[in-house]
Amino acid sequence: QVQLVESGGGLVQPGGSLRLSCAASGGSFNRYSVGWFRQAPGKDREFVGAIRWSGSNAGTVDSRFAVSRVIAENTVYLQMNNLKPEDTAVYYCAATRNVRLDDGANYYYWGRGTQVTVSS
Numbered sequence: 001q002v003q004l005v006e007s008g009g010g011l012v013q014p015g016g017s018l019r020l021s022c023a024a025s026g027g028s029f030n031r032y033s034v035g036w037f038r039q040a041p042g043k044d045r046e047f048v049g050a051i052r053w054s055g056s057n058a059g060t061v062d063s064r065f066a067v068s069r070v071i072a073e074n075t076v077y078l079q080m081n082n083l084k085p086e087d088t089a090v091y092y093c094a095a096t097r098n099v100r101l102d103d104g105a106n107y108y109y110w111g112r113g114t115q116v117t118v119s120s
Helices: none
Strands: 003-007 010-012 018-025 033-039 046-051 065-070 075-080 089-096 114-118
Touching: 003 089, 018 033, 018 089, 018 114, 033 065, 033 075, 046 065, 046 075, 075 089
Parallel strands: 010 114
Antiparallel strands: 003 018, 018 075, 033 046, 033 089, 065 075, 089 114
16 A cells, blocks of 8 residues: 655746655555646646656656656655646646556556646
């Protein structure tokens, strides 16, 4: 069992940056791959990026974003730069041992999300 807690969201102006954190506890978190997803009101959940348990093969859909992890901290980060209003959403982290990381259905541990609002 893994518990995930997102933090770092908030209000930021367009062009600004945020670094979201996904802190894990309660399991062998370092053996899980971790994905970031976001969901805006009335829209489908969208894959943002992911990183494998080894820390290799990290990737994001948007080049403004980057996923990293610090094993010693049991934490995965989502760095978001040059934010745009359309990035406004609740951002979730999730953990899985499945191979395919871009499909939310493959994740079985989810955090409760952190709100990111990009507005002037």
